[in-house]
Amino acid sequence: MASWFRRRRPRVEAPTLTPRDTAAAALRVDLADLAPAPDLFLGHCAALHLTFVEQLTTAMSNAPRVADKDALARVTGVVLTRYLALVAEIERLQLDKSDIMAPHLDGVEEFERRTQGNSWQEQVASAHVTIGFLTDFWIRLAAGLPAELRDRAVAALGNGDLDGPVHRVLEREIAANPPLASRLALWCRRLVGDTMLQARSALVLHDDPARDESKIEPVFTELVAEHTRRMDRLGLTA
Numbered sequence: 676m677a678s679w680f681r682r683r684r685p686r687v688e689a690p691t692l693t694p695r696d697t698a699a700a701a702l703r704v705d706l707a708d709l710a711p712a713p714d715l716f717l718g719h720c721a722a723l724h725l726t727f728v729e730q731l732t733t734a735m736s737n738a739p740r741v742a743d744k745d746a747l748a749r750v751t752g753v754v755l756t757r758y759l760a761l762v763a764e765i766e767r768l769q770l771d772k773s774d775i776m777a778p779h780l781d782g783v784e785e786f787e788r789r790t791q792g793n794s795w796q797e798q799v800a801s802a803h804v805t806i807g808f809l810t811d812f813w814i815r816l817a818a819g820l821p822a823e824l825r826d827r828a829v830a831a832l833g834n835g836d837l838d839g840p841v842h843r844v845l846e847r848e849i850a851a852n853p854p855l856a857s858r859l860a861l862w863c864r865r866l867v868g869d870t871m872l873q874a875r876s877a878l879v880l881h882d883d884p885a886r887d888e889s890k891i892e893p894v895f896t897e898l899v900a901e902h903t904r905r906m907d908r909l910g911l912t913a
Contacts (some may be wrong), residue, residue: 706894709878709887710819716828717765718775719783719877720813724758725776726787727806734802737795743847746840747799753835754806760831764824786873790866796848800859803841804866805873808902810837812874815894838905845909860911867902871895 710716728751735747765772790805792798810832817828849856874895880887906912 705815705818706878706890707819708890709880710816711877711879713768713820713824714765714770714775716816716820716877717761717768717770718777719779720828720832721758721761721765721772722776722779722783723786723809723813723873724754724761726783727754727802728758730787730791730798730802730805733791734795734798737798738844739795743844746844750802750837750840753837757831757834760834761828764827764831782876783873786869789869792862796845796855796859797862799841799844799848800863801866803838803845803905804863804902805870806837806841807905808867808870808898809874811898811901812894813877815898816877842905842908849909856909856911859909860906863906863911867899871898874898 711719731747731751731754735744735751738744738747762772765775786805790801792801814829814832817825817832819825820828845859849859875891878887878891
């Protein structure tokens with residue numbers, strides 16, 4: 676295990692997006708070769724989950740109806756449970772959670788600021804897009820962790836249902852106000868770029884960009900395809 680903690684993310688340029696053929700069929704592949712050390716993985720992922728809790732709490736406080744507040748409160752509870760499971764893994768490794776999470780806070784808080792949304796419906800849509808996409812991403816990234824930690828991390832990230840309740844809240848809002856669909860579709864398209872950059876910031880890139888991209892591209896194609904399916908289920912154009 677000690678060798679893992681000596682493996683640190685090399686300094687890289689800010690990530691940029693490359694064109695992708697979204698029509699290409701993508702195999703279900705992982706990012707094991709680009710995964711960070713366990714402490715970096717857990718610190719970054721746990722910090723993100725703190726911002727997810729804040730994001731959902733804001734949407735819940737702005738929701739006008741008790742039913743929507745209740746649904747978002749339950750989803751917030753699921754995210755909090757995932758966060759606590761990640762913290763438990765940090766503590767299992769006898770690391771200080773504050774020390775492990777602090778280096779990632781500026782980046783994830785800036786991400787939260789950029790993806791927050793103005794109306795409460797945009798805030799709920801932000802949670803649907805960003806949490807869904809990044810959960811899928813971190814589960815694939817966990818392939819590079821030691822076996823036991825990998826299994827526990829994947830179990831933590833898959834615990835509970837987030838997509839269903841958030842989907843139903845948005846579905847009700849769109850049904851009650853059909854013109855909202857166009858605004859939310861535009862907002863969700865805007866979110867994808869920032870969310871992909873946040874995901875890429877977790878990767879350990881090497882000195883061979885072509886090799887790295889050959890591993891990243893199929894995974895991100897698959898992640899975008901799953902995002903598109905989420906939007907399709909709401910009747911939104913991804």
